[in-house]
Amino acid sequence: MKQSPATPLPSPKERRRLREAGSLTQAQVAERVGVTREMVRAWESGRTNPRGRKREVYAKLLGTLAEEEEPRRPEVTEPQETLVEPAPPAPPLTPAQAFDALYAFCAPALVRQAYLLTGRRELARESVERAFQLAWQRWPEVAVDRDPAGWVRATAYEYALSPWHRFRPRYRHPEAPPADASDRALMAVLLRLPTPQRRTLVLYDGVGLDLPETAAETEASTPAAAGRLMNAREAIAARLPELSDPAELHRRLTELAATERLRAAKPPVVRTGSERRARFWTRAAIAFTVALIGTTALTVRTAPTHYEPPIAPxxxxxxxxxxxxxxxxxEAEVDLREKLRGEMTSGPVRLTPLSR
Structure with missing residues (x-):
C-alpha cells in the first residue's frame, strides 16, 4: 500500500508572514489547528513541521490566508507582447556573510538565554562569543548542519554551565542581582534549580522547543526531559505561586531576559577573535612539536651506543x-699488669762487669 504524499507547505518565514498578514496571533492559529502555541512557534521557526491531519489543517489555513491576501487582478482583454527579462539570480553568500547573518539572528537571544542559565551578564556574553568562535573555526561543518542555530545554542549552553568557571577569580563572587524585586525572586529560584532542570526549563518554556527537541538537545530521553520540566515547574510554583501557569512563566522569563538589555559583540569582532585564537593554538602546537622533536634528538644523541652489562651484586x-x-x-694477669706498671719505664739497671 503506497503512502499518500505529504501536503506541501510554504517556507517557515512565509508561514509567519501569512499569519501576520491575516492579523492572527500564534495562540489563535494554535486554537484553529488544535495544537499548542509552542508548536506553532516551532513550525514558524522551521525547527519542526506538522504531520498527518494537523499538517492538512495547517496547510488549508495557510492557503486560506494566502487567498485572502492575494489582490484581484484585472482581466486582460488583449495579449501583451512585451517581454519581461528574468531577474538575475542573487549571488551566493560568502562564508563570512553567512556567518554574520547567523550571528545577527541568534546572538541577541542566546545572550539572554545564557543569562537565565547562569545569572551572570559577562559570562553570558562570553559563552555566546566562544560558541560562535568555535562555529567559525568549524564553519564548513556548521554551514551544512540541519540546524546551525541549535548547534551554536548547544555549544553556548555547555560553555555557560561548565563547572570550571567557579575556579576563575572573576566568577568567584556573584554579580549584582536585577533591580526589580520580582525579577530577583525569579532569578534566585532559577539558580537554585539543578543544572539539567534549569536547562530543560529554559529550552522548553523560554526558547519554545517541543519536548522531543528539548530531550535531544539535553541528551536525555523524552520521559526524562518531561520529568525534569515538571520538577522545575513545581519548584518554581512552590516559591512563586503566581508562575504556576506555563504561559505566565514563559512571559516572565522573556521579560527577565529582556530587562537586562544584554548586547553581544559585533560579528567581525567575533570572527577576528576566532582567527586569533586559532593562530595561537596552531603556534602552540607547532612549538610543542618542535620541543618534542628536540628532546627526542637529544636523547638519541646522548644515549649509549653499545650494551653495558650491569655490575653484579x-x-x-x-x-x-x-x-x-x-x-x-x-687474677694472675691483673697482678702481672700491676707489677709491670710499677717497674721503671726507662729499662732495667745496667750491670757493671767486675775485673779480675
Missing part, C-alpha cells in the same frame, strides 16, 4: 669465623 661469603673480642683478665 656482591655475593655472600660463607665459613668465616666470627670475630672474638677480648674477655676479662684473670
Amino acid at each position: 656482591g655475593a655472600e661469603i660463607q665459613g668465616v669465623p666470627e670475630r672474638v673480642a677480648q674477655g676479662p683478665l684473670s
